[in-house]
Amino acid sequence: MNPISLTPIDIAIAASLILLDAALSLLLRLRLHVQILTAAMRMVVQLVAIGFVLRFVFSLDNPAATLLLVLLMVLVAGREVAARPEHRLRGYSHLVIGISSVGFATFTTALLALTTAIRPQPWYAPQYAIPLAGIILGNVLNSASLSLDSLLDTVRRERLGIEARLALGTSFHDAVAPFVRGAIRRGLLPIINQMSAAGVVTLPGIMTGQILAGLDPMEAVKYQILLMFLLSGGSGLSALAAAYMAAWRLTDERQRLRLDRLQ
Amino acid sequence: MMRAALSVKQLRSPLAGPFDFELAAGACAAVSGPSGSGKSLFLRMIADLDPNEGEVFLGAVPRSSMPATRWRHNVVYVAAQSGWWADKVIDHFPPDCRARSTTLAERLGVPVDLLDAAVVRLSTGEKQRLALVRALVGEPAVLLLDEPTAALDEHAVTLTEALLRERLANGTSIVLVTHDPDQALRLGTRRYRMAAGKLEAA
Numbered sequence: 001m002n003p004i005s006l007t008p009i010d011i012a013i014a015a016s017l018i019l020l021d022a023a024l025s026l027l028l029r030l031r032l033h034v035q036i037l038t039a040a041m042r043m044v045v046q047l048v049a050i051g052f053v054l055r056f057v058f059s060l061d062n063p064a065a066t067l068l069l070v071l072l073m074v075l076v077a078g079r080e081v082a083a084r085p086e087h088r089l090r091g092y093s094h095l096v097i098g099i100s101s102v103g104f105a106t107f108t109t110a111l112l113a114l115t116t117a118i119r120p121q122p123w124y125a126p127q128y129a130i131p132l133a134g135i136i137l138g139n140v141l142n143s144a145s146l147s148l149d150s151l152l153d154t155v156r157r158e159r160l161g162i163e164a165r166l167a168l169g170t171s172f173h174d175a176v177a178p179f180v181r182g183a184i185r186r187g188l189l190p191i192i193n194q195m196s197a198a199g200v201v202t203l204p205g206i207m208t209g210q211i212l213a214g215l216d217p218m219e220a221v222k223y224q225i226l227l228m229f230l231l232s233g234g235s236g237l238s239a240l241a242a243a244y245m246a247a248w249r250l251t252d253e254r255q256r257l258r259l260d261r262l263q
Numbered sequence: 264m265m266r267a268a269l270s271v272k273q274l275r276s277p278l279a280g281p282f283d284f285e286l287a288a289g290a291c292a293a294v295s296g297p298s299g300s301g302k303s304l305f306l307r308m309i310a311d312l313d314p315n316e317g318e319v320f321l322g323a324v325p326r327s328s329m330p331a332t333r334w335r336h337n338v339v340y341v342a343a344q345s346g347w348w349a350d351k352v353i354d355h356f357p358p359d360c361r362a363r364s365t366t367l368a369e370r371l372g373v374p375v376d377l378l379d380a381a382v383v384r385l386s387t388g389e390k391q392r393l394a395l396v397r398a399l400v401g402e403p404a405v406l407l408l409d410e411p412t413a414a415l416d417e418h419a420v421t422l423t424e425a426l427l428r429e430r431l432a433n434g435t436s437i438v439l440v441t442h443d444p445d446q447a448l449r450l451g452t453r454r455y456r457m458a459a460g461k462l463e464a465a
Binding site: 161164171256 | 311330335336341342346348401
């Protein structure tokens with residue numbers, strides 16, 4: 001079964017909906033028309049660009065090029081994670097935590113999927129590795145940033161309680177354990193919501209895309225289930241990594257609470 | 264003279280010190296001085312809660328030779344503003360120390376049923392006394408008390424001082440930061456003044 005290929009005219013017709021939005025904005029004085037048009041343009045330019053990049057990397061079929069692109073995606077995602085929290089760690093450690101938590105989670109889950117469940121030939125084939133890394137990154141970015149934000153925020157707010165425990169001889173690990181747990185919990189909630197709503201409230205994007213592209217619904221469903229498992233694994237790992245690394249950064253060899261390392 | 268229970272050698276940080284200081288077993292050093300002069304910092308540095316350099320000894324044992332947790336178990340800092348980490352008061356006390364905690368709370372004039380209450384129900388003064396009880400049940404060798412009676416009425420101050428005096432008689436050493444010159448006279452075996460991060464005998 002071949003996917004129905006879209007012609008420029010098909011897309012132009014759909015683009016008229018953007019003009020409809022803009023017209024609405026003018027009519028109702030929402031003052032959003034410029035934003036709608038620029039966002040739509042940006043989206044088109046970005047997606048066409050990534051289309052060319054993907055086509056290029058696919059044609060290279062070189063593991064090093066694939067790895068480089070994935071690393072680049074990890075860097076961008078890690079930067080986003082680091083940019084979210086209201087309170088940040090001083091120096092490079094903040095960025096390092098963002099990048100390594102999403103990188104670790106993405107590589108672990110993507111490698112697992114590529115070498116066991118999906119098994120393309122070769123396992124690092126860019127057509128599989130890059131989109132898979134991309135979708136995992138998108139989710140993992142979310143969970144890592146929620147977890148990091150939650151940990152830094154709660155530890156800062158609960159300073160008195162944490163220091164009271166430290167002062168009584170409790171280890172730093174025990175004193176911050178509730179906040180590490182809370183942060184990981186926070187990072188896992190979105191994927192739990194996503195899984196509970198899948199198929200009932202929402203038709204997940206990947207599945208919809210595959211069905212539209214002509215795949216049998218049951219095949220699409222199997223892929224979606226696999227992806228959900230990967231995403232939940234990735235979310236857990238990245239939330240865990242972000243929370244533990246941030247907590248570790250907030251203490252030192254004498255198990256003090258080092259809030260001076262927060263901006 | 265008895266060997267010092269606590270000795271502080273060249274304890275310093277960019278913000279305060281250097282401090283050289285000795286405290287005998289059963290002695291109480293009363294430290295007073297204006298706000299922001301480094302009194303709390305001094306206590307926190309001894310407890311190793313703030314970054315610092317220098318050495319502190321408990322008896323003959325250097326602080327650097329033991330894990331921070333064991334040090335703070337023996338040398339307990341009680342902050343001026345008490346911190347709480349669980350919803351219920353009782354969860355802040357070691358589970359096997361309930362009877363002793365109750366006795367101590369009672370001696371400080373805290374209604375015993377408050378032990379089973381929620382922390383949000385405590386008044387500032389009750390919190391301050393229960394934070395002291397929490398530190399006392401572990402029977403540390405050294406207590407670092409940061410204005411332990413600041414939020415207490417006269418009667419509660421009397422009860423608290425009586426309990427501290429009893430601890431001193433049993434050999435506990437206390438570094439007491441206080442704004443009350445009379446309290447410094449009542450409890451302090453030696454009195455010090457902190458000014459601009461320097462400690463001097465008063």
